[in-house]
Amino acid sequence: ESKHRRRGGDLKTGSTELGSAVTGSPLTAVxxxxxxxxxxxxxxxxxxxxxAKQAKVTKEERRAQIDERQKYxxxxxxxxxxxxxxxxxxxxxxxxxxxxxxxxFAPSGLKKLLFFYQDVLQQKSNASLRxxxxxxxxxxxxxxxTMGSTENFTGTCAFFLRTSxxxxxxxxxxxxxxxGVFDCINGNILQGLEFFLSQIMIPALKSQQNxxxxxxxxxxxxxxxxxxxxxxxxxxxxSSRQNIEDKIQLTKVDIDIYVSNLQNPSDYIxxx
Numbered sequence: 001e002s003k004h005r006r007r008g009g010d011l012k013t014g015s016t017e018l019g020s021a022v023t024g025s026p027l028t029a030v031x032x033x034x035x036x037x038x039x040x041x042x043x044x045x046x047x048x049x050x051x052a053k054q055a056k057v058t059k060e061e062r063r064a065q066i067d068e069r070q071k072y073x074x075x076x077x078x079x080x081x082x083x084x085x086x087x088x089x090x091x092x093x094x095x096x097x098x099x100x101x102x103x104x105f106a107p108s109g110l111k112k113l114l115f116f117y118q119d120v121l122q123q124k125s126n127a128s129l130r131x132x133x134x135x136x137x138x139x140x141x142x143x144x145x146t147m148g149s150t151e152n153f154t155g156t157c158a159f160f161l162r163t164s165x166x167x168x169x170x171x172x173x174x175x176x177x178x179x180g181v182f183d184c185i186n187g188n189i190l191q192g193l194e195f196f197l198s199q200i201m202i203p204a205l206k207s208q209q210n211x212x213x214x215x216x217x218x219x220x221x222x223x224x225x226x227x228x229x230x231x232x233x234x235x236x237x238x239s240s241r242q243n244i245e246d247k248i249q250l251t252k253v254d255i256d257i258y259v260s261n262l263q264n265p266s267d268y269i270x271x272x
Contacts, residue, residue, distance in 0.1 A: 062093040068170035069105055072177075073113075073160060080158050080181040081117050081143065088143065097145040104160065105168040111161065117143045118155025118184075153189060157182045190241040197234050205230070 066074075066089070074092065078085045092098065104113040121137040141155075148157075161178045162168070168176055180200075184192045205227060206218070214220045218227075262268055 059093045062098055063089070066093075069168060069173045070101060072173045073101070076160075076179045077115060077143070077158055080179065081156060083143065091143040092145070095145045097147075100145055100147075104162070107167040108165040109162070109168075113160040114146050114148045115143060115158040116146050116151060116153060116155060117141065117158065118153070153184050154187055155184060157184070188241075190237065190244070194234060194237050194241060197230070197237070202227070202230060202234065
């Protein structure tokens with residue numbers, strides 16, 4: 001059952017069944033790209049142990065870097081997705097895009113920071129290598145950082161948005177960063193977007209009292225035009241989605257039955 005509410009700067013929805021697995025293999029997540037390429041490489045036992053040791057060191061170094069800013073993100077993610085803060089922290093420090101968090105905090109840094117929480121194929125922790133160098137994999141829930149342009153979106157997207165170009169500090173992170181959760185309902189991204197706008201964003205905008213320099217607030221004609229445009233967009237989105245879902249399915253017809261009965265030119269003219 002979907003639940004939604006607005007609290008402070010947080011906009012959130014939640015309709016995700018929690019999976020047991022939060023992070024993938026910490027070994028591949030924190031290793032350089034040169035050791036985790038697409039080509040399968042059979043590693044010796046000693047090499048695997050050394051790589052696991054390096055991965056553990058990297059994770060602990062990242063854990064030591066966590067300050068109040070990261071703790072704020074972790075808290076919002078845990079609350080929005082429904083995981084524990086420990087699970088979220090473990091996922092973040094195991095992620096190969098960990099550096100994007102610092103780029104988001106930097107002055108004039110990244111405008112958005114995205115996290116996907118969805119089913120992905122992950123290697124079994126105790127899986128042995130096959131003869132071709134591959135391993136057994138299974139589908140599990142995973143929380144990971146993404147740019148949003150390389151992975152298919154099939155689950156839940158948690159996002160942080162900057163409101164200015166200021167450096168993000170422990171004292172201003174709650175004011176300068178907005179948080180929200182967007183669900184791809186049953187794999188239908190248009191339905192998820194429609195729900196997010198109609199059930200979360202529009203009600204939040206219509207209940208907003210402070211519009212900055214616009215003193216009249218909701219009575220201002222420009223604000224009213226803006227809200228009308230958003231409502232109209234959601235209506236168009238809903239109509240387009242329904243048209244796509246209710247698309248016409250043409251039935252295949254076996255014309256041989258009809259053609260076999262045509263004997264002379266007049267039969268063809270009549271059939272035409």
